[in-house]
Amino acid sequence: MAQTGFTPEMLWLIIIGAGVGTYAIRVSFIAFFGRLDDIPDWIERALRFVPAAVLSALVVPQFVYADGAISLSPDNLRLFAGGLAILVAWKTEDILATLAAGMGALWLLSFLFG
């Protein structure tokens, strides 16, 4: 079993901090501002790029790194599995299909070459 370096108290603080902040984001306009026109223009334009920039920053390193180092060689099976998953995500826009394609490819490649 993995262990975190966090005490249970610290974990609660993280959860509550993240939860309260996320709720504040959700409730912001519904309860307090009320109109789309109330968002400053630059914030509205920046928000459009949040999912693309953040999710890509979370995903790409996990495809490119293998055992803690950048690996663009054919030995890095995650690179191929990830590439196939990108294709499936693009064609289907379906979470389940993307999961199945990526995991399936990784299992198959590990079985064949692992």
Place this chain on the structure above:
Amino acid sequence: MSSSRADFLSGVRVSLPIILGIVPFGMVAGVAAVSAGIPAAQALAMSVVIFAGASQLAAADLIGRNVPAAIVVLTVLIINLRMMMYSASIAPYFRKQSARWKAGLAYFLTDQAYAVSLMRFERDDETNRRWYYLGVATPLWVAWQFATVAGILLGTSVPPSWKLEFAVPLVFLAVLVPSVTDRATTVAAVVGGTTAVLAEGLPFNLGLVIAAIVGILAGLLVEEVA
């Protein structure tokens, strides 16, 4: 005039196929939390208190890597910032609700509940907005909690050879790809991803936050030039 009850049930009907998609996602979130070393009670609390899938996965991932707490919280908030757009866009339809109802409705705001409800509200003025939205949103909430619990129970017994941790970036990917819709969002994704790879070695996983900011700025710049 349609009745509240009929509108609630019509929302439920629309949410059922969506549940098929979020159940595996929720299970991955549960497994990821437990594999990161988060105790079961707190893993479930993440689903109830935060209730936002992609950000829960990111939090579990960062907690497993012992990143400072402030970075974990900041990352969750950056990922969930997009909901401010949903909040602004759906707010006019909830204007007549009482303050208490508004506070409650906001808790259930998700990508799916927002997208489905807004489509209906724009098309049909007669819909009871509160009940249709709750018809869509509450089954999604219940399914998410059950799926997380299933993942938490499963989490401790998954052998490493299943490489289940790879499911986490795959789920992010499935959410990422549809958000890339034009040249500017493509640049934001490419720059964000590349910066994250280059900045991977930075302490406290600051690379992630830097990559997010640089990616957003790159997107803004491309939009400005175009």
